Amino acid sequence: xxxxxxxxxxxxxxxxxxxxxxxxxxxxxxxxxxxxxxxxxxxxxxxxxxxxxxxxxxxxxxxxxxxxxxxxxxxxxxxxxxxxxxxxxxxxxxxxxxxxxxxxxxxxxxxxxxxxxxxxxxxxxxxxxxxxxxxxxxxxxxxxxxxxxxxxxxxxxxxxxxxxxxxxxxxxxxxxxxxxxxxxxxxxxxxxxxxxxx
Numbered sequence: 001x002x003x004x005x006x007x008x009x010x011x012x013x014x015x016x017x018x019x020x021x022x023x024x025x026x027x028x029x030x031x032x033x034x035x036x037x038x039x040x041x042x043x044x045x046x047x048x049x050x051x052x053x054x055x056x057x058x059x060x061x062x063x064x065x066x067x068x069x070x071x072x073x074x075x076x077x078x079x080x081x082x083x084x085x086x087x088x089x090x091x092x093x094x095x096x097x098x099x100x101x102x103x104x105x106x107x108x109x110x111x112x113x114x115x116x117x118x119x120x121x122x123x124x125x126x127x128x129x130x131x132x133x134x135x136x137x138x139x140x141x142x143x144x145x146x147x148x149x150x151x152x153x154x155x156x157x158x159x160x161x162x163x164x165x166x167x168x169x170x171x172x173x174x175x176x177x178x179x180x181x182x183x184x185x186x187x188x189x190x191x192x193x194x195x196x197x198x
Contacts, residue, residue: 003032003033003113003117004032004033004113005109005113005114006029006030006113007027007028007029007030007031007039007107007109007192008026008108009067009102009104009106009108010024011104012106016050016051026102030195031192033114033117037191038074038193039107041070041074042074043064044065044070044134045065045067046066046069047064047130047134049061049129049130050062050063050064060112060115061122061126062109062110063111063133065107065133073136074093075094077143078090081144081147081148083148089188089194096196146187149187
């Protein structure tokens, strides 16, 4: 079973006090084993880490960012991607975030499962993540090049060498061959642009 980061929409920040009333949160996306690039961009509007009580010995945190400025920044970035296969993904992402039911005040990220994968304290990891989000613009050119990069073909093989008896009957080793990249949308999934729901 994998560890996930979870992105929510909310009209209020998670409360710092344990018994305070929390604002409802709407779950809109999940990413396996990481906090993907798109999540970081969406959280880049005045990012803030809020410590929460999970009932265990380790401190844990939610990250909160202003929804409007996060969406504006992500939209500006996505409009710079010129690959034809990216256009349906970009349209779906921006249309999803622009729906009336998604006009909240904040994005809220729960990265606790991902943080649990590492030995480092949640406090240390959240400090690094907030610093990365605050400087997200510095990664735009790298991410743009990665998302625009051609994929494939992939080299498969060579095949296994046939056994002695098979060779006696004329079997030969299958040569290496090239095939199209098997998952052309994987780069957009890794960037956090495919798993919108809610």
